[in-house]
Amino acid sequence: MTQLHRGLPALLLLAVVALAPAVRAETPKAAERCESEVSDTIRRMRGKEVQDVQYIAGRRVLTPATDDETSVRGEGRYRIGGTTVPFTYSCAYNAKSDSASGALFRDLVTARAPAEKAFEPDLTNLSPEACESAAAGSLKSRHPRVGRIVFGSDSRRIQPGSNGAVLLVGQGAVQRAAGMNAVPFTYRCEMNPRSGRVLEVSTSD
Known part of the structure; x- marks a missing residue:
């Protein structure tokens, strides 16, 4: 009986280790799909002048919404007309369809081309x-x-x-x-x- 009890923690540890790669594997995919969708949305909204859309990995937050969906929020920046514009974003990733939807972003400073200032x-x-x-x-x-x-x-x-x-x-x-x-x-x-x-x-x- 003592040997059985001593073996249980090891079995539980193996089960957790076996499951861990599957959990970690979805994280970069959710971020990748959502951030790609956000980049497309920024370019549609701000035009062809948008360059170097980047995301800050340390500000990214993934939250399970349902069994299949994950909410992704974070921060990034892009360049337009010589100005660097920081922004926040949100998006939903569906693991079942491996797709992103509902991408929204908010500029933290006004994104204007120089010609618009006047x-x-x-x-x-x-x-x-x-x-x-x-x-x-x-x-x-x-x-x-x-x-x-x-x-x-x-x-x-x-x-x-x-x-x-x-x-x-x-x-x-x-x-x-x-x-x-x-x-x-x-x-x-x-x-x-x-x-x-x-x-x-x-x-x-």
Whole structure:
């Protein structure tokens, strides 16, 4: 009986050691898939000028969400127009499909090209809510069973448009149907700066 008890800790240790590689193996894959998806999202949002997207391994946090899904959060930086822009990000990794979804990022400083610094529009009559309402309507018309729509207020940017108009652009996340994973989307509104009216809206998800 004594010999059996002495053998139990060794057996438990072997079981833990045998399982450990499988647990560790998913960690780099979740980070790799999510950070690749975040990089693609940054380039879609910020354009071809984005260079050297890097991630800080020591700031990465992986949290199990369900049996198959892992939430990945962290920090990184990229260069645009000679400026280094730090950012935070979040993403969901599905081990069953080996894919990432719901990639969102937030710049910790304003990412602007040098040419945009002189642009100072009159914001008195511009309403981000009017633009976001129009963008939500566009998403609902494309996805009739749409679930939740979330707009990232920190992602809003104002740019000069054509013929005196102003462009309001941003990003968010949408459930194309109730119960589905949220996916990122971008939106763009052309607005009349004097009346605040939305002249045109487009979304991409």
